Amino acid sequence: KLVLDKNIELGTLARRTAGMTGADLFNILNIAAVRSSAEDLACVPMRYLEEAFDRVVVGLERRNPMSxxxxxxxxxxxxxxxxxxxxxxxxxxxxxxxxxxxxxxxxxxxxxxxxxxxxxxxxxxxxxxxxxxxxxxxxxxxxxxxxxxxxxxxxxxxxxxxxxxxxxxxxxxxxxxxxxxx
Incomplete structure (x- = not known):
């Protein structure tokens, strides 16, 4: 069972994900849940949902240094x-x-x-x-x-x-x- 942090603004999350497919939403929640689980957190914080959204929509963060x-x-x-x-x-x-x-x-x-x-x-x-x-x-x-x-x-x-x-x-x-x- 996925438990979201009580401070997550569901309205903001809903507006940000408007028009996404069920598969996209599943991926976002899954990525955020895996990250939270890896850190042994009891609930999924907004920052992990944000990171997961960015990853699904735009792609992986690139670590190569920019000048x-x-x-x-x-x-x-x-x-x-x-x-x-x-x-x-x-x-x-x-x-x-x-x-x-x-x-x-x-x-x-x-x-x-x-x-x-x-x-x-x-x-x-x-x-x-x-x-x-x-x-x-x-x-x-x-x-x-x-x-x-x-x-x-x-x-x-x-x-x-x-x-x-x-x-x-x-x-x-x-x-x-x-x-x-x-």
């Missing part, structure tokens, strides 16, 4: 996402930001919706675009346009996909609307 310059670049990049999220009306609150490399990412900024959403308004979608571009903008501001890294590749891919859906699927083009292709 101080790479750490600094990554910190500014993730800080850019975080600052833009704080300043953008309609963005989801930042849950955590890290420069610990996982999978193919050098760092990650996680946001969790503060409520369940069935649709998003234009200003919320625009805020998501702003946050996605915040890392690249921070790199450009701090290090100059010629020193922006390829660390924004995934952000650009996501922003491009979102912008394309906003125009083509949601009819949001310029000041008015655009018809969806038939």
């Amino acid at each position: 101080e310059q790479e750490k600094q670049l990554t910190a500014y990049h993730e800080g850019g996402h975080t600052l833009v999220s704080i300043g953008s009306k309609g963005s989801d609150p930042v849950h955590k930001a890290t420069i610990m490399p996982r999978g193919n990412a050098l760092g990650i900024t996680w946001s969790i919706p503060d409520r369940e959403r069935y649709s998003e308004r234009l200003f919320e979608l625009q805020a998501r675009l702003e946050v996605l571009m915040g890392g690249k903008a921070a790199e450009e501001l701090i290090f100059g346009a010629k020193n922006v890294t390829a660390g924004c590749t995934s952000d650009l891919r996501q922003a491009t996909g979102l912008a394309r859906r906003m125009v083509m699927n949601f009819g949001m083009a310029g000041a008015g609307t655009a018809p969806a292709p038939i």
Whole structure:
């Protein structure tokens, strides 16, 4: 039987895992339980659920050392996402930001919706675009346009996909609307 720590915020956990499959949830709980058992803990703490979530969604933590310059670049990049999220009306609150490399990412900024959403308004979608571009903008501001890294590749891919859906699927083009292709 799995016993969760009494301080775990189930609402936060539920929002963070929204849309995941039963298999993903099982893996997260199993990884956290194994880690807790290895340390002979009576219950599973939130930190192990967080680690397990990151592992399932993004991949294993990479222990290869980054240079101080790479750490600094990554910190500014993730800080850019975080600052833009704080300043953008309609963005989801930042849950955590890290420069610990996982999978193919050098760092990650996680946001969790503060409520369940069935649709998003234009200003919320625009805020998501702003946050996605915040890392690249921070790199450009701090290090100059010629020193922006390829660390924004995934952000650009996501922003491009979102912008394309906003125009083509949601009819949001310029000041008015655009018809969806038939």
